[in-house]
Protein backbone atom coordinates (compact mmCIF):
# COMPACT_ATOMS: atom_id res chain seq x y z
CA UNK A 120 0.00 0.00 0.00
CA UNK A 121 1.36 3.39 -1.00
CA UNK A 122 2.28 5.65 1.88
CA UNK A 123 3.33 9.26 2.32
CA UNK A 124 5.16 11.26 4.92
CA UNK A 125 3.23 13.92 6.80
CA UNK A 126 4.08 16.22 9.68
CA UNK A 127 1.41 15.99 12.35
CA UNK A 128 0.75 17.58 15.70
CA UNK A 129 -0.95 15.12 18.09
CA UNK A 130 -1.99 17.47 20.88
CA UNK A 131 -1.87 21.15 21.80
CA UNK A 132 1.76 22.12 22.47
CA UNK A 133 2.85 18.72 21.16
CA UNK A 134 5.95 18.36 18.97
CA UNK A 135 5.93 17.97 15.21
CA UNK A 136 5.95 14.25 14.36
CA UNK A 137 6.98 12.98 10.94
CA UNK A 138 4.86 9.89 10.33
CA UNK A 139 3.93 7.57 7.47
CA UNK A 140 0.29 7.50 6.46
CA UNK A 141 -1.64 5.83 3.72
CA UNK A 142 -2.04 8.15 0.73
CA UNK A 143 -5.72 9.24 0.89
CA UNK A 144 -8.24 9.04 -1.96
CA UNK A 145 -10.14 12.20 -2.92
CA UNK A 146 -13.83 12.15 -2.00
CA UNK A 147 -16.70 13.68 -4.00
CA UNK A 148 -15.85 17.21 -5.14
CA UNK A 149 -12.24 17.03 -3.95
CA UNK A 150 -8.80 16.54 -5.47
CA UNK A 151 -5.60 15.01 -4.19
CA UNK A 152 -2.61 17.31 -4.46
CA UNK A 153 1.01 16.23 -4.55
CA UNK A 154 2.49 18.97 -2.40
CA UNK A 155 5.71 20.51 -3.75
CA UNK A 156 6.09 23.34 -1.26
CA UNK A 157 4.25 24.68 1.78
CA UNK A 158 4.88 27.92 3.58
CA UNK A 159 5.01 28.13 7.36
CA UNK A 160 2.71 30.88 8.56
CA UNK A 161 2.43 32.37 12.01
CA UNK A 162 -1.21 31.17 12.09
CA UNK A 163 0.07 27.58 12.08
CA UNK A 164 0.72 28.20 15.76
CA UNK A 165 -3.05 27.88 16.28
CA UNK A 166 -2.64 24.16 15.57
CA UNK A 167 0.74 23.78 17.21
CA UNK A 168 -0.27 25.55 20.43
CA UNK A 169 -3.98 24.67 20.42
CA UNK A 170 -4.95 28.32 20.16
CA UNK A 171 -8.53 27.72 19.03
CA UNK A 172 -11.03 25.30 20.54
CA UNK A 173 -12.35 22.32 18.59
CA UNK A 174 -9.24 21.32 16.64
CA UNK A 175 -9.23 17.57 16.06
CA UNK A 176 -5.81 16.03 16.65
CA UNK A 177 -3.68 14.65 15.17
CA UNK A 178 -3.69 17.45 12.65
CA UNK A 179 -1.37 18.26 9.73
CA UNK A 180 -0.85 22.06 9.59
CA UNK A 181 -0.08 24.17 6.53
CA UNK A 182 -2.18 26.59 4.48
CA UNK A 183 0.37 27.96 2.01
CA UNK A 184 0.30 25.02 -0.34
CA UNK A 185 1.72 24.75 -3.87
CA UNK A 186 1.60 21.51 -5.81
CA UNK A 187 0.14 19.44 -8.61
CA UNK A 188 -3.24 17.71 -8.82
CA UNK A 189 -2.48 14.04 -8.59
CA UNK A 190 -5.97 12.50 -8.49
CA UNK A 191 -9.48 13.83 -9.07
CA UNK A 192 -12.47 12.75 -6.99
CA UNK A 193 -15.98 11.90 -8.30
CA UNK A 194 -18.07 14.80 -9.57
CA UNK A 195 -15.15 17.19 -10.10
CA UNK A 196 -15.53 19.39 -13.18
CA UNK A 197 -12.89 21.72 -14.59
CA UNK A 198 -9.85 20.30 -12.84
CA UNK A 199 -7.51 17.62 -14.10
CA UNK A 200 -4.56 15.52 -13.05
CA UNK A 201 -1.26 17.32 -13.65
CA UNK A 202 -2.60 20.85 -13.11
CA UNK A 203 -0.41 23.20 -11.05
CA UNK A 204 -2.43 24.49 -8.11
CA UNK A 205 -2.29 26.24 -4.76
CA UNK A 206 -4.42 26.09 -1.61
CA UNK A 207 -4.58 28.85 1.01
CA UNK A 208 -6.21 29.55 4.38
CA UNK A 209 -9.73 29.43 2.93
CA UNK A 210 -10.49 25.72 2.95
CA UNK A 211 -13.64 25.74 0.82
CA UNK A 212 -17.31 26.67 1.18
CA UNK A 213 -20.67 24.88 1.19
CA UNK A 214 -22.52 26.97 -1.41
CA UNK A 215 -25.83 26.72 0.42
CA UNK A 216 -25.60 28.72 3.67
CA UNK A 217 -26.93 32.30 3.75
CA UNK A 218 -23.44 33.84 3.41
CA UNK A 219 -22.62 31.65 0.43
CA UNK A 220 -26.00 32.47 -1.16
CA UNK A 221 -25.09 36.15 -0.84
CA UNK A 222 -21.75 35.51 -2.50
CA UNK A 223 -19.80 36.06 0.72
CA UNK A 224 -18.03 32.76 0.35
CA UNK A 225 -15.24 33.74 2.72
CA UNK A 226 -17.77 33.83 5.57
CA UNK A 227 -19.27 30.38 4.89
CA UNK A 228 -20.73 28.99 8.13
CA UNK A 229 -18.87 25.70 7.65
CA UNK A 230 -15.69 27.65 8.52
CA UNK A 231 -13.36 25.36 6.59
CA UNK A 232 -9.71 26.25 7.13
CA UNK A 233 -6.85 24.42 5.43
CA UNK A 234 -4.50 22.77 7.90
CA UNK A 235 -6.82 23.51 10.81
CA UNK A 236 -10.27 21.98 10.23
CA UNK A 237 -8.73 19.57 7.70
CA UNK A 238 -5.21 18.30 7.13
CA UNK A 239 -2.98 20.75 5.30
CA UNK A 240 0.25 21.00 3.39
CA UNK A 241 3.01 19.86 5.75
CA UNK A 242 2.80 16.61 3.82
CA UNK A 243 3.68 14.88 0.58
CA UNK A 244 0.00 14.67 -0.38
CA UNK A 245 -3.19 16.36 0.78
CA UNK A 246 -6.89 16.41 -0.09
CA UNK A 247 -8.68 19.66 -0.87
CA UNK A 248 -12.25 20.44 -1.96
CA UNK A 249 -12.13 22.11 -5.39
CA UNK A 250 -13.77 25.20 -3.87
CA UNK A 251 -10.42 25.80 -2.14
CA UNK A 252 -8.15 25.28 -5.15
CA UNK A 253 -6.44 28.00 -7.22
CA UNK A 254 -4.59 27.71 -10.51
CA UNK A 255 -0.85 28.36 -10.24
CA UNK A 256 0.89 30.00 -13.23
CA UNK A 257 3.73 28.05 -14.83
CA UNK A 258 6.17 30.97 -14.33
CA UNK A 259 6.00 30.61 -10.55
CA UNK A 260 8.13 27.88 -8.99
CA UNK A 261 6.25 26.17 -6.12
CA UNK A 262 8.53 27.60 -3.41
CA UNK A 263 7.79 31.10 -4.72
CA UNK A 264 4.05 30.53 -5.07
CA UNK A 265 3.54 28.96 -1.63
CA UNK A 266 3.93 32.07 0.58
CA UNK A 267 1.71 34.04 -1.79
CA UNK A 268 -1.17 31.72 -0.82
CA UNK A 269 -1.47 33.43 2.58
CA UNK A 270 0.93 36.36 3.07
CA UNK A 271 0.50 37.33 -0.59
CA UNK A 272 -3.26 37.09 -0.96
CA UNK A 273 -3.82 38.77 2.39
CA UNK A 274 -1.97 41.94 1.39
CA UNK A 275 -2.86 41.91 -2.34
CA UNK A 276 -6.56 41.36 -1.77
CA UNK A 277 -6.78 43.89 1.06
CA UNK A 278 -5.09 46.57 -1.06
CA UNK A 279 -7.10 45.98 -4.20
CA UNK A 280 -10.35 46.16 -2.22
CA UNK A 281 -9.26 49.13 -0.10
CA UNK A 282 -10.85 51.84 -2.23
CA UNK A 283 -7.46 53.49 -2.88
CA UNK A 284 -6.83 54.58 -6.46
CA UNK A 285 -3.55 54.85 -8.38
CA UNK A 286 -1.69 57.91 -7.15
CA UNK A 287 -3.26 57.84 -3.67
CA UNK A 288 -0.99 57.79 -0.65
CA UNK A 289 -1.00 54.23 0.70
CA UNK A 290 1.15 53.37 3.69
CA UNK A 291 2.20 49.89 4.73
CA UNK A 292 2.88 49.53 8.44
CA UNK A 293 5.45 46.82 9.12
CA UNK A 294 8.09 45.33 6.86
CA UNK A 295 7.97 41.66 7.79
CA UNK A 296 6.45 38.62 6.09
CA UNK A 297 3.24 40.44 5.16
CA UNK A 298 4.63 43.94 4.90
CA UNK A 299 7.47 43.18 2.47
CA UNK A 300 4.81 41.86 0.09
CA UNK A 301 2.37 44.67 0.86
CA UNK A 302 4.90 47.34 -0.16
CA UNK A 303 5.58 45.56 -3.45
CA UNK A 304 1.89 45.16 -4.27
CA UNK A 305 1.10 48.77 -3.34
CA UNK A 306 3.89 50.04 -5.59
CA UNK A 307 2.87 47.81 -8.50
CA UNK A 308 -0.75 48.93 -8.12
CA UNK A 309 0.37 52.49 -8.71
CA UNK A 310 -0.11 53.90 -5.23
CA UNK A 311 2.17 56.56 -3.75
CA UNK A 312 3.67 53.94 -1.48
CA UNK A 313 4.97 54.67 2.00
CA UNK A 314 6.80 52.09 4.09
CA UNK A 315 6.66 52.46 7.87
CA UNK A 316 8.90 50.37 10.12
CA UNK A 317 11.15 50.65 13.15
CA UNK A 318 14.73 51.76 12.49
CA UNK A 319 16.53 53.62 9.72
CA UNK A 320 18.35 50.43 8.68
CA UNK A 321 15.15 49.18 7.03
CA UNK A 322 14.94 52.13 4.64
CA UNK A 323 17.03 50.60 1.80
CA UNK A 324 14.86 47.48 1.83
CA UNK A 325 11.65 49.52 1.80
CA UNK A 326 12.89 51.49 -1.20
CA UNK A 327 14.11 48.37 -2.96
CA UNK A 328 10.61 46.90 -2.56
CA UNK A 329 9.08 49.98 -4.17
CA UNK A 330 8.33 52.47 -1.39
CA UNK A 331 8.87 56.06 -2.53
CA UNK A 332 8.79 57.32 1.06
CA UNK A 333 10.12 55.63 4.18
CA UNK A 334 9.13 56.58 7.73
CA UNK A 335 11.24 55.38 10.64
CA UNK A 336 8.65 55.12 13.41
CA UNK A 337 11.37 55.13 16.09
CA UNK A 338 12.83 58.46 15.06
CA UNK A 339 9.76 60.13 13.56
CA UNK A 340 6.07 60.50 14.41
CA UNK A 341 4.52 58.39 11.63
CA UNK A 342 1.15 60.18 11.83
CA UNK A 343 2.76 63.61 11.44
CA UNK A 344 4.91 62.41 8.55
CA UNK A 345 1.87 61.00 6.73
CA UNK A 346 -0.01 64.28 7.19
CA UNK A 347 2.90 66.09 5.50
CA UNK A 348 2.04 63.98 2.43
CA UNK A 349 -1.62 65.00 2.69
CA UNK A 350 -2.61 62.02 4.80
CA UNK A 351 -2.94 58.37 3.82
CA UNK A 352 -5.99 57.15 1.89
CA UNK A 353 -5.17 53.74 3.28
CA UNK A 354 -2.80 52.45 5.91
CA UNK A 355 -2.36 48.70 5.59
CA UNK A 356 -1.48 47.52 9.09
CA UNK A 357 0.57 44.33 8.79
CA UNK A 358 2.46 44.65 12.08
CA UNK A 359 0.99 42.69 14.98
CA UNK A 360 1.48 45.56 17.41
CA UNK A 361 -1.65 47.39 18.54
CA UNK A 362 0.59 50.19 19.81
CA UNK A 363 2.07 50.71 16.35
CA UNK A 364 -1.43 50.74 14.84
CA UNK A 365 -2.63 53.30 17.35
CA UNK A 366 0.36 55.52 16.57
CA UNK A 367 -0.40 55.77 12.83
CA UNK A 368 -4.17 56.36 12.88
CA UNK A 369 -3.65 60.13 13.11
CA UNK A 370 -1.98 59.98 9.68
CA UNK A 371 -5.19 59.03 7.87
CA UNK A 372 -6.55 61.48 5.30
CA UNK A 373 -10.20 62.50 5.35
CA UNK A 374 -12.20 59.38 4.42
CA UNK A 375 -9.04 57.34 5.00
CA UNK A 376 -9.06 53.75 6.19
CA UNK A 377 -6.81 51.90 8.57
CA UNK A 378 -6.99 48.43 7.05
CA UNK A 379 -5.95 45.74 9.50
CA UNK A 380 -4.46 42.41 8.46
CA UNK A 381 -2.01 41.97 11.35
CA UNK A 382 -3.46 39.97 14.24
CA UNK A 383 -2.80 42.28 17.18
CA UNK A 384 -4.81 41.59 20.33
CA UNK A 385 -5.99 45.16 20.99
CA UNK A 386 -5.43 48.79 20.04
CA UNK A 387 -6.37 52.29 21.19
CA UNK A 388 -8.79 54.09 18.90
CA UNK A 389 -9.61 57.80 18.81
CA UNK A 390 -13.38 58.11 18.13
CA UNK A 391 -13.00 61.86 17.61
CA UNK A 392 -10.45 61.29 14.86
CA UNK A 393 -12.78 58.82 13.14
CA UNK A 394 -15.96 60.86 13.23
CA UNK A 395 -14.25 64.20 12.56
CA UNK A 396 -12.86 63.02 9.22
CA UNK A 397 -15.20 60.14 8.39
CA UNK A 398 -12.22 57.88 8.85
CA UNK A 399 -12.61 54.17 9.42
CA UNK A 400 -10.84 51.17 10.86
CA UNK A 401 -11.53 47.93 9.09
CA UNK A 402 -10.26 44.37 9.03
CA UNK A 403 -9.74 42.25 5.95
CA UNK A 404 -10.08 38.49 5.49
CA UNK A 405 -7.45 37.08 3.13
CA UNK A 406 -9.77 35.76 0.41
CA UNK A 407 -11.07 32.74 -1.44
CA UNK A 408 -9.54 30.58 -4.15
CA UNK A 409 -10.23 32.98 -7.02
CA UNK A 410 -8.51 35.73 -5.02
CA UNK A 411 -5.52 33.41 -4.55
CA UNK A 412 -5.49 32.69 -8.24
CA UNK A 413 -5.49 36.39 -9.08
CA UNK A 414 -2.78 37.03 -6.50
CA UNK A 415 -0.56 34.44 -8.16
CA UNK A 416 -1.29 35.80 -11.65
CA UNK A 417 -0.62 39.40 -10.61
CA UNK A 418 2.62 38.38 -8.90
CA UNK A 419 3.77 36.40 -11.94
CA UNK A 420 2.96 39.32 -14.25
CA UNK A 421 4.48 42.12 -12.20
CA UNK A 422 7.45 40.40 -10.57
CA UNK A 423 6.20 40.61 -6.99
CA UNK A 424 7.99 37.89 -5.05
CA UNK A 425 8.26 36.79 -1.45
CA UNK A 426 11.74 36.57 0.05
CA UNK A 427 12.00 33.08 1.47
CA UNK A 428 14.12 30.79 3.58
CA UNK A 429 13.72 27.22 2.39
CA UNK A 430 13.88 24.04 4.48
CA UNK A 431 13.28 20.36 3.67
CA UNK A 432 10.21 18.69 5.22
CA UNK A 433 12.43 16.76 7.67
CA UNK A 434 13.62 20.06 9.17
CA UNK A 435 10.10 21.22 10.02
CA UNK A 436 10.90 21.87 13.68
CA UNK A 437 13.91 24.00 12.84
CA UNK A 438 11.93 25.78 10.12
CA UNK A 439 9.01 26.48 12.44
CA UNK A 440 11.33 27.78 15.17
CA UNK A 441 12.93 30.06 12.61
CA UNK A 442 9.50 31.46 11.77
CA UNK A 443 8.53 32.02 15.41
CA UNK A 444 11.92 33.64 16.14
CA UNK A 445 10.86 36.58 14.00
CA UNK A 446 14.33 36.57 12.43
CA UNK A 447 13.42 34.94 9.12
CA UNK A 448 13.75 37.14 6.05
CA UNK A 449 10.88 36.94 5.44
CA UNK A 450 8.85 33.78 4.92
CA UNK A 451 9.83 30.22 5.76
CA UNK A 452 8.92 27.55 3.21
CA UNK A 453 9.08 23.74 3.35
CA UNK A 454 10.15 22.12 0.11
CA UNK A 455 9.14 18.50 -0.40
CA UNK A 456 11.56 16.06 -1.94
CA UNK A 457 10.97 16.08 -5.69
Ligand SMILES: [Zn+2]
Pocket residue numbers: 160161162163182208269270
Ligand atom coordinates in the same frame (compact mmCIF):
# COMPACT_ATOMS: atom_id res chain seq x y z
ZN1 LIG B 1 -1.35 32.24 7.04
Ligand SMILES: [Zn+2]
Pocket residue numbers: 212213214215216217218219226227228229
Ligand atom coordinates in the same frame (compact mmCIF):
# COMPACT_ATOMS: atom_id res chain seq x y z
ZN1 LIG C 1 -21.58 28.26 3.07
